[in-house]
Amino acid sequence: MQSAVAIQFDNLIHYLSNLLAKNLEEGHQVAVWRQPKSQFLHILIDSTGETKRVSPILEELTPGFIVHPFEDQEDKKAYFLQASTYFKINLQLSFEDYKNDLNDISEIKSIEESAKRINKSLITDGIEGLRETHFECTRQDFINLVEKGIEEIKAERLNKIVPAKLKKIELHEQFDLVKSIKRLIESYPNAFVNFFHIPKVGSWLGASPEVLIQTKGDQFSTMSLAGTQKVSGENPLKNTAWTQKEIEEQALVSRYIVDCFKKIRLREYDEIGPKTVMAGNLLHLRSDFKVNMKNTNFPKLGSVMLELLHPTSAVCGMPRKEAFDFLRLHEKFDRSLFAGFIGPVNIEDETAIYVNLRTARLMEGFAILYAGAGVTEDSIPEKEWEETEMKCDIIGRHLNLTDSL
Numbered sequence: 001m002q003s004a005v006a007i008q009f010d011n012l013i014h015y016l017s018n019l020l021a022k023n024l025e026e027g028h029q030v031a032v033w034r035q036p037k038s039q040f041l042h043i044l045i046d047s048t049g050e051t052k053r054v055s056p057i058l059e060e061l062t063p064g065f066i067v068h069p070f071e072d073q074e075d076k077k078a079y080f081l082q083a084s085t086y087f088k089i090n091l092q093l094s095f096e097d098y099k100n101d102l103n104d105i106s107e108i109k110s111i112e113e114s115a116k117r118i119n120k121s122l123i124t125d126g127i128e129g130l131r132e133t134h135f136e137c138t139r140q141d142f143i144n145l146v147e148k149g150i151e152e153i154k155a156e157r158l159n160k161i162v163p164a165k166l167k168k169i170e171l172h173e174q175f176d177l178v179k180s181i182k183r184l185i186e187s188y189p190n191a192f193v194n195f196f197h198i199p200k201v202g203s204w205l206g207a208s209p210e211v212l213i214q215t216k217g218d219q220f221s222t223m224s225l226a227g228t229q230k231v232s233g234e235n236p237l238k239n240t241a242w243t244q245k246e247i248e249e250q251a252l253v254s255r256y257i258v259d260c261f262k263k264i265r266l267r268e269y270d271e272i273g274p275k276t277v278m279a280g281n282l283l284h285l286r287s288d289f290k291v292n293m294k295n296t297n298f299p300k301l302g303s304v305m306l307e308l309l310h311p312t313s314a315v316c317g318m319p320r321k322e323a324f325d326f327l328r329l330h331e332k333f334d335r336s337l338f339a340g341f342i343g344p345v346n347i348e349d350e351t352a353i354y355v356n357l358r359t360a361r362l363m364e365g366f367a368i369l370y371a372g373a374g375v376t377e378d379s380i381p382e383k384e385w386e387e388t389e390m391k392c393d394i395i396g397r398h399l400n401l402t403d404s405l
């Protein structure tokens with residue numbers, strides 16, 4: 001297990017439990033996140049009482065948190081939590097150092113009591129604007145889907161396809177959201193750990209390894225992430241070998257990004273990698289792409305690339321339209337917000353939008369885990385199934401807790 005910075009969590013857990021219980025009970029929208037390798041926990045509350053949907057023209061949005069499903073909506077809009085309240089907590093400081101700066105919560109309850117109140121408020125009635133979802137996907141359903149995908153690739157109608165599955169797991173009565181967030185933060189220092197709650201849409205908890213687009217000052221970045229294997233052996237970041245299938249799979253995602261740059265005639269970009277990166281107990285191949293938006297005179301590159309990239313060939317396939325149509329036709333469930341995009345917008349001069357992967361939708365007494373796997377001509381369906389099991393486990397293992405890790 002990788003360990004993050006030393007975190008002074010005890011009192012913070014108590015505080016966060018009360019804060020979330022109060023805001024969820026009041027029907028507010030909430031986002032909580034920690035960016036990769038950061039020591040800050042960010043908390044955003046939208047208390048307007050309105051479920052807002054906006055066009056994702058990022059540069060024009062007020063500070064907030066954006067949430068977009070896998071499928072484009074007819075009006076191309078995304079959910080948007082507006083920062084009525086926003087603050088961040090330095091997880092390296094002790095609670096005593098910053099407690100006086102925190103929003104006062106007048107009625108303090110125990111952690112257990114707060115967890116119960118949170119659980120009652122997590123659940124909402126139905127999903128606005130998204131297709132009805134059913135929560136079944138057997139091993140055989142998934143294997144059939146992979147086989148169909150391979151046939152399409154062999155017939156040269158697709159280059160790559162990323163079928164997904166969902167997995168329903170029971171949530172214990174004592175499910176404790178805040179403790180799960182803590183465990184994700186401690187276990188996955190390289191991930192975008194996130195929780196968000198939109199009463200009319202749902203509650204999701206995840207730890208994504210994949211940036212879709214990020215802008216900070218004049219810097220734009222994106223990444224191509226694909227190829228998956230389990231961490232094993234000594235110094236895996238250095239010693240892991242990749243097969244032709246995985247190298248090709250990741251190269252297709254990189255090519256897709258470069259094709260997007262070409263479409264808008266952007267020629268000056270840095271491409272770094274591919275290199276092996278760790279996401280929990282999985283390894284992936286990753287290339288990073290960086291652009292200076294000022295020097296290239298692309299001040300709105302964030303929005304432009306967001307529109308061109310989503311959904312990327314890392315979560316959908318290639319060619320994009322054909323892959324998307326294939327999934328719409330053959331995947332027997334609605335991906336909902338899985339493989340959509342989420343993240344903070346215009347907060348402290350930074351926008352960081354991630355692909356919504358390694359994620360769970362929290363429901364009454366159960367959670368739905370989602371995972372996909374990149375399929376190419378050489379894929380072995382059973383192995384792809386195992387890959388999705390490992391991906392589901394990244395979040396699944398941190399939902400039903402026993403106190404010792």
Ligand SMILES: C=C(O[C@@H]1C=C(C(=O)O)C=C[C@H]1O)C(=O)O
Nearest residue numbers: 225226227228314371372373374
């Ligand atoms: C689709 C997922 O992950 C994506 C697919 C990968 C793959 O096919 O190897 C690797 C990383 C992600 O880009 C997922 O986590 O569900």
